[in-house]
Amino acid sequence: MTLAEVAEQAGVSLSTVSKVLNGRSDVSEATRTKVEQLLDMHGYRRRSQAPPQAPLIELVFHELESVWAMELIRGVENVAKQNKASVVLTESGTRHAPGSDWIEGVLRRRPLGVVLVFSALPDKVKKQLRSRAIPFVIVDPAGDPDPDVPSVGSANWAGGLAATRHLTDFQHERIAIITGPEDMMCSLARLDGYRSAMTMAGLEVDPSLVRFGDFHVQGGFEQAMDLLERPDRPTAIFAGSDLQALGVLEAARLKGLSVPDDLSVVGYDDVPLAQWSSPSLTTVHQPLRQMAEEAARMLLRPHDAGKSALRIELATHLVVRQSTAPPKNS
Known part of the structure; x- marks a missing residue:
């Protein structure tokens, strides 16, 4: 079945079908679902399964002005180097869910995967990333992680x-x-x-x-x-x-x-x-660098769609230095 026939059956334009294929955000959820069902029904092989143009891991912060951000960057960099990949840093602009400008950009870049720090992913964004076969992992989720979202946190x-x-x-x-x-x-x-x-x-x-x-x-x-x-x-x-x-x-x-x-x-x-x-x-x-390394490794592992998403939680421990002592007169 051609794209034109899919468009005709769905009652939409050919450009709308193309937008769905490319994971664009400017398509209503109802239309997207209808088109995707037709594509699946007729065994259409989406272009999203083609390899990305460049071996990139995208690391997303809501802001980069933090000392611990460097620890996370180093962790992702370590794994990227081992896999002959580069790291792209982006800011999402919001503390929780990334904005629409970001999702359009990542769909164009088509990285090997995305590591998001302190971000939750709306269903719409998850669907867009999956439509282009872009895996994603959340580090230290801002809210209770959804069971279908791989995540890395600490105790x-x-x-x-x-x-x-x-x-x-x-x-x-x-x-x-x-x-x-x-x-x-x-x-x-x-x-x-x-x-x-x-x-x-x-x-x-x-x-x-x-x-x-x-x-x-x-x-x-x-x-x-x-x-x-x-x-x-x-x-x-x-x-x-x-x-x-x-x-x-x-x-x-x-x-x-x-x-x-x-x-x-x-x-x-x-x-x-x-x-x-x-x-x-x-x-x-808090093992920040190790958390980032685990997240990057999760992106690069083969994925089994039949299994639930993985949650990794790493241990924390107290480091005693010189800023604590018993109170006076105790």
Whole structure:
């Protein structure tokens, strides 16, 4: 059956059939489904099964201005080099689902696969990528990953638990947390780990000590300044990222507080600069580079459509340095 006959049976133009074949976004979902059913029915072999023009792995961030982004880039680069591929970096423009401009661009580039960081994929985008045989993997999904989406994450709940238990073992009782955005799964998992550790220590969680940030230095600084101005200020702060922890250290300095004598601080990620802060930062090691390597390997493995999508979760662990100690008069 020719494309013209498919168009006639579907009651659409030939250009619309071409758009469906090429995964374009400017086709209604109902029309796309109708055309795809006809193509499948008549055994039409789509051009999407042709090999890509260049061996590329596309790595997508909503923003590149972060220290931990470099760890993820290095991880994907390592696997790409082993497979004689190059890495293309793009920004999606939004924290969650990538925008329409991005999807049009990736369909034109036709990479070997796409690694998305902190992104969820709407059904429409998943369908477009699959229509062009472009595999995709999400690293540390922003929400609960769909069962049909391969993903790589880390043990965020266990990380939050370990960070907080380290502080309760030092006999801290007023422990604040500055986690990440309220609508991201990793932030909430770390918060749940914090709550569990507080409960295990027989301590109540003071809601006023639970803060949501944005994983950046400025957000950590602003939340810490507010927390440290309280008459009943916390004796310890668990920050949901090392960058936020650096903001906490600066706030403590401006308030004339010594870390760890007056305030203990724990970060999260264990990026390289954590060991060079003053004092060096106690933090939860998140295997960012390994997460990226696993995601890239998943893209390059042969896929079995009959199997459910794979979810890999890597372990986290506490790295104790110089920013934590028992509270005064404990």
